Amino acid sequence: MTLHFRVIFSNLDFLLEGLKMTFFISVFSLIIGFFIGLVVAFMRISKNKVFSSMAIAYVEFFRNTPFLVQLFFFYFGLPELGINTEPVTTAIIALGINNAAYNSEIIRAGIISINKGLIEGAESLGFTKFQIVRLIIIPNALRVTFKPLGSNFINLILTTSVAVSITANELMSNAMTLSSNTFRPFEIYLTILVLYCLLTFSLSGFIHFVDRKFISKGIS
């Protein structure tokens, strides 16, 4: 059985288009996921029972159901309610909402980890609530949450591949299309496995580097 990796090289453009789409979806999902996660985290620790229950329900639902099912629900289910869906946008929103559930837990852990004494000290020095959040809570929470959030982002990138199920033209979708056209699944899927790994490893290394250099500096 001879292998024809030539197939990859002659279709590299197509695959790279897919990779670009993967980036595109990942970045936007990341942004949505981060902000929703932030909101949900604060809702979760709020003293308001309604808010915290909503937050808990949200997190539990999205962590205990498969992303594929969530995606199908949004992509196929919403049109039934009259909302038109399109693969890429749906993928971004679904992924953002899903990822936010995990982000909120990470952020919540980060906020909880902040030493009460620090906040009390700042309060007694006359800082306003907003100043405390900006100058104390955020930098310290960042130190604890940066790596886990980074790790979660990597998961997000890998999860974009599930969008193959609605043909969102990201890397996995394009690989599948290519494989159907050329009948060379072995070479193609092996290549994208390697591609995803390279992507993940380099991002992992980058996150590690940034964490060491900028986040984990100094005291407290």
Added chain:
Amino acid sequence: MIQVRNVSKSFGSTNVLDELSIDFDKGVTVIMGQSGAGKSTLLRCINGLEKIDGGDIVVDGLSINEKKNVREIREKCSMVFQQFNLFPHLNALENVTLSPIHVLGIEKKKAQEKAMRFLEMVGLSEKIKSYPSQLSGGQQQRVAIARALIMEPSALLLDEITSALDPEMTSEVLEVIERIAREGTTMLVVTHEVSFARRVADRMVFLENGKVLADQRTEEFFTSNNERIMRFLQKIEFN
């Protein structure tokens, strides 16, 4: 009988033991010295927890350089640690009977009877079913001592066993050690407790920079004219 012959040990670029030679036999030997002088390392090399870089250690005729001897040497030299290292998932009785049952092959009932005798010796007969988390530091250390003694070792290695205890617990543990010492067990004791050493030690060994600086009978050591020793003793007694 423990013979340490030209033993060297380094951690990275730091030379902790420098061709050190010394013999240990019956009696209580207290080993003192500055932090980093190699005291704990020496003990840990004797029972094979650290691998020596050069030289040899012979325990009752068994050389530590032969891998197959290490287990037997460990049976002969029981160690008690600064951090107790009791097994948290076992109660006091089980902690003490673990090695007689699984290393010496003693039947469970017999092992338990024996264990109770040793636990009584260290004053903990009421706590045999207690778990380490339910015991104070001093009590845990005493269980650790019973655990070491039940192996009926040729030598007992005590590595700063009271350094993690407050003064009250320290004296309760040292009291137990004194009692055992009077029964004639060979002991190598690394400690900072000067008054204890003065009372109980037969022999004082002073290490510095991985070498033996002084090796004398207790009285001679504490009345020594050596400037280094006098300075060291002053510093310690101050605390």
Added chain:
Amino acid sequence: MEEYIFPKLTSYDALLLLKGMGMTITVTLLAIAIGLLIGFFIGLLRSLKIPILSKLLLVYIEPIRNSPLVAQLFFAYYGIAMVTDFSPSAFQAAVWTLGINTSAFAAVIVNASIRSVEKGQWEAAYSLGLNYWKTFRLVIVPQAIRVFIPSFVGLCVNQLQVSSLVSLIGFVDITRVGYMLTLRTYRPFLIWSIVAVLYFALSFPISKFARYAESRVKSYGKIG
């Protein structure tokens, strides 16, 4: 409104969903079993910190953990058939791919659990004359397992979720049944809600157990 809630769904459909659930559970359990067996072995070897071996095992662990399961599934189901005489069924591809995927994550958990037991425990056991295996069995495992279980159960929950991906290679699990039902009834909103609830019903209790187990780990002493 009445018509919306019970549209053309028959008891036969319910049976199909039930069968799908059975398939999901079967695949997940088999994959977990394979994953635990292989993962334990690899994790144990990694914990020994043997120089070259440790790095070599990473060559197995890291690519699997760092590539998407979908790609692994497609590679196993379509790719292997292309280069060998062996053409795996969707079931075989599903179980083995998910199993190997699980093993990589399990190995990391096993290694971490073993390393979580402090060095002093090994030293105390060794200085009492216990050898490696006796120490491992009598001293380390009872302590490591408390750390292991919450993480591992969490992994199981995750693998239950991602098992839905096997529907993409045609294996008939809950998700695949759901997909087939939407094709027939044109009620995706309802169907996917039901499917989500089914997964939730399977997953949530296990999740809760994992959290309960974790809290028991924290309150060590009294249990023994």
